[in-house]
Amino acid sequence: IKVVCAKDSVRIKWRISAELVPHAARLFLGNCMASHFNIKPTGEGEAQFSYPLSDCKFKRLMKGKHVFFKNELTYRPHSKPKPAAFVYPIECIYKRPEGWVSPLPNPGSGVSEGRGRLVFHMALLNEQLTSVAKTNVIPLGSFMPIWAAVEQKSHQPLLLLMEECVAATTPELQPDSQVYPIISNKGCLLESMRGNALFLPRYHSSAVILYQQSFKFGLGDKVYIHCKLVAWDPEALDESNKACHYVKENARWELLDDPFQSSLCSCCDSTCKSRSKRGVESHSFSPNSVLGPLIIVDPSDSKAQNTSEVSVTA
Secondary structure, three states, X not given: OEEEEOOOEEEEEEEEOHHHHHHHHHEEEOOEEOOEXXXXXXXXXXXXXXXXXXXXXXXXXXXXXXXXXXXXEXXXXXXXXXXXXXXXXXXXXXXXXXXXXXXOOOOOOOHHHHHHOOOEEEEEXXXXXXXXXXXXXXXOOOEEEEEEEEOOOOOOOOEEEEEEEEEEOOOOOOOOOOEEEEEEOOOEEOHHHHOOEEEOOOOOOOEEEEEEEOOOOOOOOEEEEEEEEEEEOOOOOEOOEOOEEEEOOOOEEEEOOOHHHHHHHHHHHOOOOOOOOOOHHHEEEEXXXXXXXXXXXXXXXXXXOOOOEEEEEO
16 A cells, blocks of 8 residues: 655555455445456456545644544445444655644534535446456447445535546547547437436436447547536425436337426426526536546457556546
């Protein structure tokens, strides 16, 4: 485990055994998941954490002329309240400047964090939906579960929505980028109508899993999934804040979070207009979360190359 303490942030590299790679989603710095996860040619994994000291529940302690920031790296095979199977202390020490004021927000405030400091995550899951995928190479026609979540922190309950998602062959969207629309029109899953895709039932309001079959776009090349993620008031669903997928058996659009309100999805066949917001506090979004690179390969193509890096950008 390598730790680099920067001015007001920390960077950590944690190398794990091949046996732990399937359980990489259970590695935490405080309450934060890894911001990057790579698989080495040896089969070992490397989890990277890069966060400001104001996140991940760092604890601040002042002693004399120094300021200490403390936290823990943990491996939790089971959810709380069961104890962690592995704990490693993290500590960053700084000189206390004259007239120093803590950069940490008041942990009891919550509102400022909810308005602009929310942390969003995206990851590619394995077929069993139990952990982060071991590889980013996806055979054409197989399913690729894409998980997205927002950290609840001390905020009021939040509903995570995928407002827009496109696939592109570049890690950054440019005006001339070739894109393949997946979700548009304020939360309408287009891929559920023309291919095989759906939103899986939620295990928590702050997370969602997009379960879709891999496509031919960017076949054999690096593909990046760009999404606009929105954290919304669970009680304020409307035409501009929703998660809708098309159920072919019923030949209609269905609302993930309440099928009895599926009329909110009727605009998916036309244009879903934005409605007035219920105050800034109820709404926060990630301008562009990126998952990738993913490499979709045709199993019948002998030239398909193997790559084994999964990266997550929030």
